[in-house]
Amino acid sequence: FEPTPPHNATAAPRAGADDNARNPGLVTGEATTSGGGTLSPVGGETSADRTASPVLLSAPALVLYTVVATVLLLLGFLVALKALRRRRRRRAPTAAEQILGAWADVTDRLIEIGVDVDPAMTAREVVTVSAPVVPAAATGRLDAMVPHVTVALYSPEPPTVDGAIEMWELADRFSDEVLDGRPWYGGVVARLNPRPLLTARTRR
Numbered sequence: 001f002e003p004t005p006p007h008n009a010t011a012a013p014r015a016g017a018d019d020n021a022r023n024p025g026l027v028t029g030e031a032t033t034s035g036g037g038t039l040s041p042v043g044g045e046t047s048a049d050r051t052a053s054p055v056l057l058s059a060p061a062l063v064l065y066t067v068v069a070t071v072l073l074l075l076g077f078l079v080a081l082k083a084l085r086r087r088r089r090r091r092a093p094t095a096a097e098q099i100l101g102a103w104a105d106v107t108d109r110l111i112e113i114g115v116d117v118d119p120a121m122t123a124r125e126v127v128t129v130s131a132p133v134v135p136a137a138a139t140g141r142l143d144a145m146v147p148h149v150t151v152a153l154y155s156p157e158p159p160t161v162d163g164a165i166e167m168w169e170l171a172d173r174f175s176d177e178v179l180d181g182r183p184w185y186g187g188v189v190a191r192l193n194p195r196p197l198l199t200a201r202t203r204r
Contacts, residue, residue: 075192082108082197090168098164099152102171103145108196109178110134113186123149134178141174 089101107117107126115130127142134142148167151159179187 078192078194078197082191085197095159095161095164096152099148099159099167102164102167103149103152106142106145106171106174109175109190111196111199112190112193113178113182135180137180138174138177141170141177145170145174 086105089105090098092098092101103123110117110126110130110133113133115133117126117129121129123146127139127146130142131139145167148159148163148170151157151163179190
């Protein structure tokens with residue numbers, strides 16, 4: 001029996017080295033879970049963090065977008081309704097109705113720019129009240145329309161198709177000339193003015 005171990009006996013491995021051998025994750029600074037998965041170091045970024053999350057609109061932004069979309073939809077409907085009514089007037093079944101439709105379209109343009117057109121006014125009175133507001137060229141177009149309107153309303157003989165065509169040519173030129181001298185946004189505001197659609201009028 002030898003009470004002391006032999007000098008050439010193999011030394012016991014260090015505890016730290018043995019732990020590193022069994023768990024290589026400790027060497028690289030990674031931690032392991034009980035299920036064998038690897039955890040990122042403290043402060044690191046996981047794969048879930050790197051996944052882009054969808055951008056969601058906040059409630060105020062959603063309300064704002066809804067309001068803007070609704071306003072744009074209403075404005076588009078307003079412009080389309082005016083264009084549809086203009087087309088219906090131009091394609092009226094008789095020449096007299098076409099002439100009066102052109103005159104109605106002209107008075108709509110005047111109302112859009114702020115001229116106070118009374119339903120009881122005659123065509124000549126409309127020219128008088130609009131003269132201080134509209135350009136001279138547009139006033140000349142109005143003067144040329146008055147005889148056509150008078151024939152359509154009061155003549156025992158119905159107006160001719162040529163008269164209706166000429167009336168609409170005058171009305172189309174008037175629609176362009178009435179905005180001369182106004183800023184570019186003045187025409188936009190005029191076209192979007194809903195007053196002609198909200199005011200029921202008879203024309204003489």
